Amino acid sequence: MTTTALAEQITRIVDSAAAKLELGPSWKQAAADTILRLPEIQNLFAEHATVEVLRARHVQRPMVDGSTWSECAGCRMPFPCPDAIALGVEG
Numbered sequence: 001m002t003t004t005a006l007a008e009q010i011t012r013i014v015d016s017a018a019a020k021l022e023l024g025p026s027w028k029q030a031a032a033d034t035i036l037r038l039p040e041i042q043n044l045f046a047e048h049a050t051v052e053v054l055r056a057r058h059v060q061r062p063m064v065d066g067s068t069w070s071e072c073a074g075c076r077m078p079f080p081c082p083d084a085i086a087l088g089v090e091g
Helices: 003-020 024-036 039-057 082-087
Strands: 060-062 070-072
């Protein structure tokens, strides 16, 4: 999930929650502030950051000239490694 997709998910949560609350003219900001402090949302951001670090590590690394295969820069297995596949990393 990209950062934009995560932000869109959170926006939908904010809009849905705010519709159920009576927060006055600044409802969006008040709802966003409240929701962003929720442990579940904080956990989503932390998990997203972890996945992004893993995606950055499990990328294709070319082998020496003339080689017909490449390896994963993170685990040195043939690319795409199982982690790259699970993380949706493209070569």
